[in-house]
Amino acid sequence: MPAIDPAFQTLIDAQAKEAAANPLPPLDQLPPDMVRAGYRAQRQSQDQNAPKDVDVGDFSMDGPHGPIPVRLYEPQGLGKPSGLLVYFHGGGWVIGDLETHDGHCRRMAAWGHCRVMAVDYRLAPENPFPKGHDDALTAAKWAFDHAADLGVDALRIAVGGDSAGGNLAAAVALDLRDDPARTLAFQLLLYPVTSDAWETASRKTLDGPILSFDAMRWFEKLLAGAGHPEAHRLSPLKADHVKGVAPALVVTAGHDCLKDEGAAYAERLADAGVAVRHIEYPHLPHDFYVMADVSPAVIEAAKETAEALKAAIG
Numbered sequence: 001m002p003a004i005d006p007a008f009q010t011l012i013d014a015q016a017k018e019a020a021a022n023p024l025p026p027l028d029q030l031p032p033d034m035v036r037a038g039y040r041a042q043r044q045s046q047d048q049n050a051p052k053d054v055d056v057g058d059f060s061m062d063g064p065h066g067p068i069p070v071r072l073y074e075p076q077g078l079g080k081p082s083g084l085l086v087y088f089h090g091g092g093w094v095i096g097d098l099e100t101h102d103g104h105c106r107r108m109a110a111w112g113h114c115r116v117m118a119v120d121y122r123l124a125p126e127n128p129f130p131k132g133h134d135d136a137l138t139a140a141k142w143a144f145d146h147a148a149d150l151g152v153d154a155l156r157i158a159v160g161g162d163s164a165g166g167n168l169a170a171a172v173a174l175d176l177r178d179d180p181a182r183t184l185a186f187q188l189l190l191y192p193v194t195s196d197a198w199e200t201a202s203r204k205t206l207d208g209p210i211l212s213f214d215a216m217r218w219f220e221k222l223l224a225g226a227g228h229p230e231a232h233r234l235s236p237l238k239a240d241h242v243k244g245v246a247p248a249l250v251v252t253a254g255h256d257c258l259k260d261e262g263a264a265y266a267e268r269l270a271d272a273g274v275a276v277r278h279i280e281y282p283h284l285p286h287d288f289y290v291m292a293d294v295s296p297a298v299i300e301a302a303k304e305t306a307e308a309l310k311a312a313i314g
Contacts, residue, residue, distance in 0.1 A: 002282040004209070004255050007295035012209045012285075027218040032125060036095045043100045046291040050103030051075075051110035058098075063138045065131050069120040070139060071098045072150065073109035081147070083114035083156035083313030085188065086140050086172075090163030090287065092219030093124050093132050101162075104289045104302070108160075111306030113314035115152060117143060121168065129225035133233050136168040137175050144182040156313040158186035158246070162289055163211075163258070164219070166192025170236040170265070173245045184246035186312035190305070191253050191286055192262055194237040196225065200260035211257055211286040237265050247275035249308045251301075254282035277308065 004012070027035065055074045060067040085108060089101040098120050109116040121135035140159055147154040161169040166189040173187045198204065207213045220226070225234050232238065250266040252259040259280065266278035281288070281301050289305075292298045 002254055004285060005283040005295050005297050007297070008209075008255075008285055008288070008291075011291075011294055027214060032094055032123075032222065036097070036123075039091065039095045040097065040100050043290045044102075046293050047103035049293055050106040054106045054109050056106075061139065061142050064134050065122060065127065068122075068135050068139055069098070071102075071105070071118045071120070073105050073116040073118070074151075075110045075113065075115075078113065078115065080151035081153035081156075082151060083112075083158065083185070084143055084147070084150060084152040085109075085112065085114055085116045085158045085160050085309060085313070086143050087116055087118045088121060088136050088159070088161035088165035088168040089118065090161065090165045090190075090290075091123075092215065093129070093164045093167075093223045094219050095123070096165075101290055103292055104162075107292070107302045108306055108309060111303055112309035114156075114309065115150065117150070124219075124224065125222040129223045129228055130230045130233060133168060133171055133230075137172050140172045140176065140184075141182060155183070156185050157182075158188060158309070158313050159184060160186075160188030160190070160309075161192070162190035163287065164193055166190050166262075167194065167234065167236070170194060171233045173248075174236055174239055174242065175233075177245050186309070187246045187248045188305070188309060189248055189262070189265070190251045190289060191256055191258050192236075192250065192265065193258060194235065194261045194265040196220070196231065196234040197238075200264065202257050202260040206255065206257040206259070209255060209285050213257065216257065237261055237268060241272065242269055242274065243272040245269065245272075245274055247312065248277070249305070249312075250276060250278045251305060252278070252280045253284045253286050253288060254280060255284065256286035258286065279304070
């Protein structure tokens with residue numbers, strides 16, 4: 001396996017030294033809110049140089065479980081109508097929020113020449129599966145139904161997300177596949193969770209550096225999706241069929257336990273005749289898009305991703 005990016009190796013070594021000097025209790029012994037606050041502080045400190053020429057506005061929409069907060073990013077000077085990326089942040093369905101992914105959404109909007117609507121969907125364990133998935137689907141449908149109000153071309157609406165957010169995006173794309181009134185133009189799946197099973201080689205061997213097996217199991221436990229009647233929404237890779245879903249870009253990271261299931265989903269889409277492109281960044285770890293200040297390699301990857309988004313809906 002190619003060596004990890006040197007700047008990320010330096011970060012990982014520093015974090016390991018800090019953890020050895022000041023060990024934390026196991027995740028199971030920490031309140032989710034404490035883990036959320038730590039993740040937010042860490043990611044914000046690693047992403048402070050995102051584009052500033054983007055107008056940002058927060059509002060909310062009605063959802064099946066209550067109001068759903070969202071944040072709309074509009075690059076300055078972007079005309080109407082434009083394309084729209086409905087975006088779902090990562091964080092194992094438990095952590096992450098509009099702030100942890102603010103810089104990433106700014107880059108996708110500015111460099112992808114589109115509007116971005118980031119969705120603050122409900123998190124487990126307070127809101128167990130499938131409430132977050134319900135919020136995601138509601139937000140995507142709302143975007144179609146209010147395209148004119150958003151300054152958006154309804155024929156250029158995409159869904160996207162990273163990690164657990166990539167799972168949400170893939171699930172929404174499958175849910176909307178047979179909706180003639182809401183035809184997605186594109187799906188942007190960034191190191192997505194595509195299965196609820198631990199079957200791939202990377203799920204068995206790549207324990208970290210950023211996403212550990214313990215963290216994955218903690219996320220899955222708190223989500224409480226196992227055995228649920230709608231648990232199929234957690235495993236797009238195992239969907240009955242994927243033919244007819246929106247064209248996709250699937251991005252994987254070389255140092256990530258999710259890389260094999262992301263690649264497998266891209267292959268499944270291709271086998272079904274879906275226009276799909278798979279890019280792997282072999283030297284990068286999970287979650288790299290929201291650590292843009294760590295390494296220049298993140299900026300290069302983000303630019304390539306935004307170019308694909310621009311080509312699809314820009």
